[in-house]
Amino acid sequence: MSEWRELVSSPLLMLLVTLLGYQLGLQLRDRTGGHPVAQPVLVAIVVTVLFLTIADVDYAVYADGARLISFWLGPATVALAVPLHRQVRRLRGVVGPMLVAVPLGAVVSIVSAHGLVRLLGGGEELALTLAPKAATTPVSIALSEQVGGIPALTAVVTVVAGVLGAVAGPTVLTLARVRDRRARGLAMGASSHGIGTSRALHEDETEGAFSGLSMGLTALATSLLLPLVLWLL
């Protein structure tokens, strides 16, 4: 019996389930003609969570096996230089606005997340957990640890913020009459990091490139401003 147990919690099965869930997500996206809710990351998370619950596998065991997947987040972040390289001509005229907007956006994200948690009766630890959630996962996790949040929960809320952007970001931006592709991309990357960038890349190459750039700048701005903002609060 225990040899079966071993197989059920093996990295092989963890990878397989994650990949199958993700591919199911890709198929759903294509079948629904790119419906915003059919984000592969969301489908993959739901499928994997169901599997772990039914098969009674600990998250720690899963995370260990799935490290082969999360590892590629690093090289993929480096790869965001490529769409930016292709779009470099479009940078003209937007560098100044971007350098104002991104730090401003980082401060607004931090203050509103922290403030809303406290306002609605959440504890300080929870407020600190949500404060860095606009930065991409590796950064938000490290920052959460640094300021006294719960890093693993920060990872989850960061992913949820990303999914929110992938699902609703373009629609909200259209409703808000933000039409410039560059402004749209910068907004997506600033609030929904890599997951929003993935949706933006799917929408339009310019949006994707600026979203990737914004994700990097937001990571930097959040790292620098979070301690300062929390000290002022």
Next chain:
Amino acid sequence: MLRGLTVLLGCQLVGEVLVRLTALPVPGPVVGMVLLFGFLQLRRTPPDDPASGTLPSASGTLRAADVLLKHLQLFFVPAGVGVVVYLGVLRDDALPIAVALAGSWLAGLLVVGWTVALLGRRAASDDAPGSVS
């Protein structure tokens, strides 16, 4: 492709080294992204044309990057699955978490989008950017 992946990993490594040397508060991969961008710009890599490579190493980099970025969402799945550990916390503090997450996300999105649109219109009215029709 393989050479391209090597370039990406190499940039990440140099990024990690620089972060450790300078105590920059940024993750290594973000520094690696800046380095790769500089490298592609300096070599004047033809942007649109990864297949017919006059610069084989750079065109491989573009191809490897395209493959990884096509599946960027996949790499976030393991972190997101961590939600199973916190279902209890999420239930207990559902209201503050949901409202703060959605509200703060929306505020960040709109502030950046509107600020860039507003300042950008003034700065580059001569430049015709692509926009949503």
